[in-house]
Amino acid sequence: MNILVDENIPMAEAFFSRFGSVVTFAGRGLSPEALVDTDVLIVRSVTRVNAALLAKATKLRFVGSCTIGSDHLDIEYLESRSINWCTAPGSNADSVVDYVVCSLCAVDDYMARLLGGGRLGIIGYGNVGRRLAERVSGLGIGCVAYDPLIDAQSDPRLVGIDEVLHCDVLCLHAPLTRTGPFPSYHLLSLEQLLRLPKGALLLNAGRGEVVATGVLLELAALRPDIQLVLDVWEGEPVVSAELAARCAIATPHIAGYSLDGKFKGAAMVAEALANVLGVSEEQSWPSEVAAALTAPQVSVQDCGEPWQAAALSAYNPKEDHQRFLASLGADDPGGAFDALRKHYPPRRELSRCEFVFDGAVDKAQLNVLSALQGHR
Template identity: 55%
Template sequence: MVDENIPGAKQCLAQFGEVVLRSGREICAADVQGADALIVRSVTKVNPALLAGSSVRFVGSTTIGSDHLDIDYLRGQGIQFCTAPGSNAESVVDYVLSVLCRVDGALASLLTGDRVGIVGYGNVGKRLGQRLTTIGIDWIAYDPLLNPADHPNLRSLAEVINSAVLSLHAPLTVAGPFPSFHMLNAVQLQSLPENALLLNAGRGEVVATEELHALLDSRPDIRLALDVWEGEPDFPAALAERCAIATPHIAGYSVDGKKTGLQMIAAELANFLDKPLKVGDDNAVAELLAIHCPGGDAFSLIPAAVLAVYDVAGDSQRFKAIIADAERGKRFDLLRKHYPPRRELAYSNLVAVEPEMASLLRAVQGGK
């Protein structure tokens, strides 16, 4: 049983048996009763209500997060499960860069000394930090689960919030010593610097949505770029209207990221079944048309390269067009289902017009 919105899943997984496709939000207990394996995305809640009494022995999620999986239940039932950590991390980093290139003044301020604060220093947070370093942007990060002695850029949450750009990449947790649910409330966000940009491409519930919306009345200078929302797919329309950039949870939706996630799950399934994995041909960079990027300095080259490959403004325009729709939740899912193909910077054929800019262009692409 496979979420129909995982591109290429039927072709990739048919080597293991019959593949039945269903809408991820609509997969129900009756669908999985006779299934041996369940392959999902984050929109499917995998729990006793879904799996009790079924024959499912393997659950794979092609996403980097696991908050939609009842891990204790899966372990208790002896059901093998896995996710695809890091599979779309570079895609999310590309999204962040595109936002920085689209929000007025954001990139210029960072290139002249302002810094990015990263909340959540996992697969995405680390890669974002690495990309920022290579293109000459200062950053610090907060992650209470890591030892600062091992990561010199780690700081307290208060220090990280005091950044010109606050980029959220924390997973959603509700238990443990450092739960992330509503980790950022109005009191903390009030300390954002003037004209700060708050960017969330992690989980909507990490921010107290109603408090954030109320805060904007006294801090209209705070700019928002939100890709994730509490209550998805029925997102808070009033908050979305006040965003500089608003998108329907697509930061990690590159063709390359989706393919990597599927391949990771297919490899785990092959190992579980003790079967060989047949991998299809990849689309080589050489097959892509060359994109010539003009620019004699970072201020011009970075936007030229990033926006030529992925311009978040298009996604934001399509999303804002559904805000007033009475069935915006349904339209939210349709935007994701029919999302246009998007390549990652690292897999795009970019060429610097000025040869001396070639090294900076490689840095923008992630050094690949």
């Protein structure tokens, strides 16, 4: 069995070699000719899997995406050809939540503002949105969410979009949809975003097309008091350098790029493939994967409150921000965008980290840190 796997899926051999011969490919460079003898295709969100790509893939039986979204898969076409498919919903949700809370720790005093009685709003209440709500609620932060696809009676946090727009921090985690009763494409208008409170923060770690680039540029010009944290962009991998320069934090679609999240995504797809092939799935992850996931010890650098210092010692998104801004001056910024993702340094989820402090830390601070990690 011939298996093609995106080169940015770590330890692909460990996860998929027991099913057949594994060959890797560059996510944006896959051609129809490369799929002529392929039985299984494993992708990430940068590969558009549609009729044009699969025109010569006559042997293809299975398409798996090691990511949470499905907007890059033409599901109707896959099902018309009886090609099994799957995604990995929730696999990197904790990684994205870590990105949010670390960004709030890194930009001005937003986390302290929320802890002092501010409110966080969420648009898109799926795996990421729910876990973010649970994480900040564990910190004692007020949180509301908007998702028209979910019955508002099912969760007390669900409110109308107007209420969400009055929060101190607004986080976008909606999937990209262009059809249906509530499409998310260009969901938020300039008029709506201008309602955000003074000094608010707008963070998008969902899909870039949920807010138009032009709208965000106008917002930055009209409301310079509003801080922007953007991990996703219209037109990726070529993005607006002007918009990136306006951001407190700008990163190249890496919010979900923790090592833990990548491994969870690959494991979910491997399990789905095993089910399709009718073979027994291993009860534990490959030994080399388990070894790579040993809990890291993080030495906490002295920078502010102990819980804040710990979070930023584990992951400081401003380091990604600096690398990303530098890449925008390259001759091929689109290629540089993909290179940053391909060579992204290993990052672990906060919940997996063991923090080492130089001095004593009181119980109240440790409780905040534990909640920040998502421990209950």
